[in-house]
Amino acid sequence: MPSKIVPILLVILSAFLFTAMIIIPRFAPPGTSAFEVSFIRFVSASLLLLPFYLMRRRKFSKPALKPWVYLSRAVMAVTMLSLSVFAINNAPVVVVQAILMGNGAFTVVLASLLAKERPAKFDLLALFLIIGGGIVTVINEDHSLLAITISSDQILGVAAAVLAAIAWGGEVLMVRSIAKHDHSLRLVTYVSVLGMVVTFPIAEAYGGLDLSWDVFTILSLMGIFAALGQLCSATALARISASDATPYRYSSVLFAVGLGYLVFGEVPSTHEWLGSLIIISGILISTWARFYRPVKTVSST
Helix, strand or coil, X not given: CCCCHHHHHHHHHHHHHHHHHHHHXXXXXXXXXXXXXXXXXXXXXXXXXXXXXHHHHHHCCCCCCCHHHHHHHHXXXXXXHHHHHHHHHHCCHHHHHHHHCCHHHHHHHHHHHHCCCCCCHHHHHHHHHHHHHHHHHCECCCCCECCCCCCHHHHHHHHHHXXXXXXXXXXXXXXXXXXXXXXXXXXXXXXXXXXHHHHHHHHHHCCCCCCCHHHHHHHHHHHHHHHHHHHHHHHHHCCCCHHHHHHHHCCHHHHHHHHHHHHXXXXXXXXXXXXXXXXXXXXXXXXXXXXXCCCCCCCCC
């Protein structure tokens, strides 16, 4: 079995968990601020991870990194999550999901510029197909692209989704660089605790934390999904490059279509089915290029 199979499966699992996390804010009552949602997400993740961290912290073989590294990672996570929640509350979910998928393109670009990870030609072809599939999913049945009633709130929502996609791409690259030098459990635990500390005063300033226990319990699922997703992602990115992981993270749109149907009864349109098939073709091309494409060898004679 190729050594990349397990990390790739972890990337796909993290894509599912992050997709499940992203749709949970739809259950929050109107007027709930993005920072309130973010704070609850980090609280629940911290409560989940801290017991395991305390039991295993003496067994970590790698020393802890500088505090500013964890803090910068937490700030990036808070920024990405808050922008995503704001976008989902102000623009159509399918549009936001398609834009957030652009984080893979930003990951590849940033990895090429900052980490000198040159993507293969087949990766670029797969990326082109996957982004094209994302665009197809947001075409309405009347063949109009992003056919929504433009309002100031929706414009802000779309802008927030674009910024969240950029932040997400930077976050993946940051996790990739940190995961090589730290234990995944310690990294995710520190980020969750610091994220809770960062978001608490902001959430208090933006209306306070006066949610009911029912809503708090539902939103707490975000922390569980996010913590497990981050563990999967950090473990995978410690073994493969950000460029290798990018095509498989786009499976999130397939999970979004499935969860939208199962949870909200949203029947996929023709364009959403077509876009999903295009995305799958891009993922298959990337997989074939890594595991089944013949490798040219140079004779030594």
